[in-house]
Every structure is written in C-alpha cells, then in structure tokens.
Amino acid sequence: MTWIPEVASNLAGKVDGVLWLITIMSVVFFVLITVLLVYFSIKYRRRSENDETPYITGSEPLEIIWTVIPSILLIVLFVHAFVVYKDMRTPPEDAVDINVVGKQWLWQFDYYNGKKTLNELYLELNIPVRMVMRADDVLHSFFVPQFRVKQDLIPGRYTQLWFTPTKVGTFDLFCAEYCGTGHSKMLAKVVVLSPEAYDIWENGTQVEEGPAVAGLVPAELGEKLYKEKGCNACHSVDGSVVLGPTFKGLIGRKGECTDGSTYTADENYIRQSILEPQAQIVKGFQPVMPSFKGILSEDDISALIAYMKTLN
Ligand code: HEC
Numbered sequence: 065m066t067w068i069p070e071v072a073s074n075l076a077g078k079v080d081g082v083l084w085l086i087t088i089m090s091v092v093f094f095v096l097i098t099v100l101l102v103y104f105s106i107k108y109r110r111r112s113e114n115d116e117t118p119y120i121t122g123s124e125p126l127e128i129i130w131t132v133i134p135s136i137l138l139i140v141l142f143v144h145a146f147v148v149y150k151d152m153r154t155p156p157e158d159a160v161d162i163n164v165v166g167k168q169w170l171w172q173f174d175y176y177n178g179k180k181t182l183n184e185l186y187l188e189l190n191i192p193v194r195m196v197m198r199a200d201d202v203l204h205s206f207f208v209p210q211f212r213v214k215q216d217l218i219p220g221r222y223t224q225l226w227f228t229p230t231k232v233g234t235f236d237l238f239c240a241e242y243c244g245t246g247h248s249k250m251l252a253k254v255v256v257l258s259p260e261a262y263d264i265w266e267n268g269t270q271v272e273e274g275p276a277v278a279g280l281v282p283a284e285l286g287e288k289l290y291k292e293k294g295c296n297a298c299h300s301v302d303g304s305v306v307l308g309p310t311f312k313g314l315i316g317r318k319g320e321c322t323d324g325s326t327y328t329a330d331e332n333y334i335r336q337s338i339l340e341p342q343a344q345i346v347k348g349f350q351p352v353m354p355s356f357k358g359i360l361s362e363d364d365i366s367a368l369i370a371y372m373k374t375l376n
C-alpha cells in the first residue's frame with residue numbers, strides 16, 4: 065500500500081488496524097445511507113399533483129435497531145482503540161532509554177552508552193526503545209510516520225514514547241508542532257541497524273563529545289554531580305538512610321508524601337524533587353532539601369537521572 069507510509073515498528077500495524085476499522089465502518093455507512101437516500105427519493109417521489117404524504121407516527125422496532133447497533137459499533141471501536149492506546153503508552157520493562165532534546169531547530173539524542181548524535185537517531189533492530197524527551201525552548205513534537213508514533217516535547221517536563229523498530233532502513237523524523245521560522249527544517253533521520261551493524265556503530269571510534277563534560281557518559285557525569293553538588297551529604301547510594309531517602313532503587317519506587325498523596329518516582333518526579341523539593345515531601349523525612357533551581361541545568365538533571373538508573 066504506497067499511499068500509507070511503510071510499516072516499520074511494532075505499533076504501526078496496530079495503529080493501521082484502528083484506522084482501517086474506522087475507515088471501513090465509515091465507508092459502509094456512507095454507502096448504505098447514500099444508496100438508501102437515492103433509492104427512497106426515487107421510490108417515494110411525488111407522482112402527481114394530488115399525491116398525498118401518508119401520516120406516519122414512528123416505529124419502535126426501527127428506533128431500537130438504529131440505537132442499539134451504532135451503540136455496539138461505537139463500543140467495539142472504543143475498546144479496540146483503547147487497547148491499542150494503552151499498549152502505546154506502556155513501555156515494556158526491558159526498553160532501552162534514549163534521551164531526546166528538541167530545540168530550535170535541531171534534535172539531540174543522548175544514548176545510555178554515552179554517545180550523542182545530532183539529527184540522526186541510531187536504533188537497533190527489534191530492540192524496544194523508550195524516548196525520554198524534553199524541549200529546551202518551545203513545544204516540539206517527535207513524529208515518525210513509518211513508526212506511527214507522535215508525542216509532544218514540552219519545556220519544563222519530560223514526556224515519553226516507546227516503540228520497537230522492526231525494519232532495517234532510514235526513516236524520517238519530523239517536528240510536528242510549529243516551533244518558529246526553522247520549524248520546516250527541523251528534520252532528522254532515524255537509522256535502524258541490524259544487530260551486527262549496530263554493534264559496529266556502538267563500538268565506533270567517533271564518540272561525539274557532550275557539551276557539559278567532554279568524554280563522560282551521562283551516568284558518569286551524574287555520579288560526579290552527585291558528589292560535587294553535595295547530594296551525597298543527604299542521600300546514600302547503598303540503601304542506607306541519611307537525611308534523605310537513598311537513591312538505590314529510587315527509579316520506579318512507589319512512595320507516600322506527608323500530605324497523604326502517593327507517587328511513583330519517574331523522570332518527572334525526580335526532576336521536580338530537585339527543582340522544587342518542597343512540592344512533595346516524602347513521608348518520614350524533614351523538608352530540609354534545598355532547591356537546585358539555577359544550580360543544575362536540564363542536562364545536569366538528565367545526567368543525575370541516568371546515574372540513578374544505574375543504581376536499580
Ligand atoms: C540537606 C540535605 C539534602 C541535600 C543536600 C539534597 N537532598 Fe534530596 N532530599 C532530602 C530530603 C530530606 C528529602 C526527603 C524530603 C523531601 O521530599 O523533600 C529529599 C528528597 C529527594 C528526592 C526524592 C526522593 C524520594 O525517595 O522520593 C530526590 C530525587 C532528591 N532528593 C534528589 C536530590 C539531589 C539530586 C540532590 C543533589 C543535587 C539532593 N537531593 C540534595 C535532603 C537533601
């Protein structure tokens with residue numbers, strides 16, 4: 065099917081399934097209604113000047129049929145789309161995290177292995193990936209038609225997206241949210257490599273240097289910040305409790321706050337805990353943590369999160 069983009073991710077077929085279901089239902093009803101409309105207007109046309117319209121008061125069976133059948137069809141549509149949506153929003157446990165930064169007007173990718181690329185995203189065939197995305201300036205949107213995935217990048221918080229590339233090749237990544245004059249040029253390539261080719265890329269020599277600290281992979285930079293910025297004064301990484309909760313096993317941990325609310329420690333929660341520690345106080349602890357707003361950059365926070373991920 066050439067007028068629909070190629071199917072190149074595990075989610076693409078499911079999204080197409082929903083699209084086809086909606087399209088087929090719409091076509092069936094369009095044809096049914098149009099044919100009946102034409103047929104009835106001929107069959108029941110006025111034949112002479114003294115042709116009188118009969119007085120019709122309604123039909124209960126007919127009313128029931130055209131209420132019940134569309135209701136069932138809509139419920140089927142909803143359930144099917146909901147199942148697909150839930151699948152698209154729930155990354156598998158073993159997904160590999162890749163940090164994505166969108167800014168006017170380029171895409172930056174930070175990999176767990178310390179590699180950093182601009183406007184080129186390298187993925188391994190059949191390995192599920194989770195994009196942890198943030199915008200540095202205005203709204204952007206990560207859109208790869210062949211994967212059928214699209215998600216906004218929002219300044220001031222992380223958004224996520226996952227998929228498994230299922231085809232080797234080069235695909236288009238568009239920014240799908242108008243973000244200024246350079247918007248139409250905010251394009252990137254997604255390169256899906258076979259495991260062998262990925263291995264060569266991963267072990268290749270040209271590791272591009274990160275802006276913050278050259279040569280350090282994010283997790284290493286995070287560890288350095290953990291010590292240099294004094295997190296280690298209050299947070300251990302071995303499970304012991306100092307002034308604050310330990311970072312060991314923090315990512316994904318469920319906890320309770322003094323106000324009774326609960327949380328799951330995901331990227332957004334960690335980011336907020338660092339920038340606005342008073343927003344949610346972990347139960348059993350004192351509100352003594354200072355805010356690191358203006359002290360840690362967004363890159364630093366991403367690096368700290370990468371470091372915490374190594375402690376699980
Ligand atoms: C003066 C001590 C202190 C320092 C320094 C400190 N924290 Fe905290 N932190 C705390 C305390 C106490 C809590 C628990 C109360 C709360 O939620 O504010 C906490 C909570 C947190 C949480 C939430 C933990 C959870 O289990 O939900 C994160 C994440 C965090 N801190 C990150 C950091 C990072 C990163 C640094 C260094 C850049 C840092 N903290 C520096 C005292 C500190």
Ligand SMILES: [Cu+2]
Nearest residue numbers: 204239243250
């Ligand atoms: Cu953009």
